[in-house]
Amino acid sequence: MRSHSQFAPFTPDLVQAILARYVDIVDDPQSLFACSATPLPVCLWVNPIKSNPSVLLSNLTNLGISLESVPWMSGAFRTDDWRSPGQTLAFTAG
Structure with missing residues (x-):
């Protein structure tokens, strides 16, 4: 099993690259981006x-x-x- 330190850090660029994959398959990509930037309680x-x-x-x-x-x-x-x-x-x- 890989340790946490073996994974690439989630940089803002990496997060944007991951979210960009969903642009064509979600109805409202801007809402998805806003939701992903909102911290959970x-x-x-x-x-x-x-x-x-x-x-x-x-x-x-x-x-x-x-x-x-x-x-x-x-x-x-x-x-x-x-x-x-x-x-x-x-x-x-x-």
């Missing part, structure tokens, strides 16, 4: 064995991160405010 789920949703919600709110509940999954949240979750204690602690 960070989504997370609280493991009830390790914590509970109210504790996580309180801790992240104190860090200035607003969370929105995911209606179809108990203890799951999404946010557009947390671009680097791996750099916080809450994330690394699990």
Whole structure:
């Protein structure tokens, strides 16, 4: 199996080259390009064995991160405010 470091980095030119392949087969290529440039929200789920949703919600709110509940999954949240979750204690602690 190839490691992550063996793959070419996704440079803007590479992304444009990949998306260019779809120009002839999608109805609205500009919408596809705009959609591909839109960052996805960070989504997370609280493991009830390790914590509970109210504790996580309180801790992240104190860090200035607003969370929105995911209606179809108990203890799951999404946010557009947390671009680097791996750099916080809450994330690394699990």
